[in-house]
Amino acid sequence: MTISLIEAVKLIAISVVSFISIVLILRSSGKRTLSKMNAFDFIVTVALGSVLATTIVNYKASFWSGILTFAMLVTLQHVATWLSVRYKSVGSLLKSDPALLYYNDTFQEQAMRKERVDRNELKQAIRKSGYVSFEGISAIILESDGTLTVMSDSEKRQLEKEDFIFIEKQ
Template identity: 25%
Template structure:
């Protein structure tokens, strides 16, 4: 009976967390500010503690997670409606390199040392601080870099080249299955796709690991 109760609580906790994450939005993962990080930890800990506590039932799990989710949702709503609260609740970006000079006070304020700054800069494919004109530490802990013009790659405008259309590649087949939304958006049908795959040696859809289509280019196919 204990195993049945524990299993039921785990399943309920799983779906409650799943629904809560969907309702709160993707910022819990993609834009993880310190507040979001702590809230995600607490949310998981609430469910974990409730599951391991024999005196806590499924109703209490749902109740506790619901209260926490409401608090997070209200906080997000406040930051959306009242801009003045964003700096306090979400933090604000900090310029750590200004006009090529390191802002030591900015580093100190954000508890960041030179080695950590270099590490963040390297993740932007910049291996020398002298190449950086501006560096901004974002609220999620990542860094945005604007290179000095001398080190910046040339653009088509710099080379006096005509502007060309940029097309978004569409994954038509993934893991041996057709991505129907992308296939329909491409303007082709299944018959066309099968014909193209056969040209690349895929007699069946499930023989294709990945197929990508870009307007004006041939279908790119990767077989299993």
């Protein structure tokens, strides 16, 4: 494949213009757009990257529509988070509640089956947080962005089950 000098220069210009547009779009929408708080945020971030890549590679066919698509996705994300902060019903529609998978030395079997998580995955989560045994663990929670939070015993002393108000009813 050959690439002429004009094309090379054009490609540089295209990259610079798209880079600047993307920075402006993201900056105007705020940090929240790229934070990974629920299941959907990460997917949208990857989709943004994919749109940007296609826009630059196929700049002849789709440059401005690419930038517009990028702006559209960012706007939709912005509106969705804006609504979910203001209206509870929108928030619970967009985000699932965290689920308690292990508490008080017992596996919450029903919740584990419902969320399709097995015991080995809980062990892995414990090891990843640097603990070695279920003994020191008070609770394991599946968060709405799909990560597992491991809470150690020292936190248990201040927390009783009633304190886990953010956990959906089992």
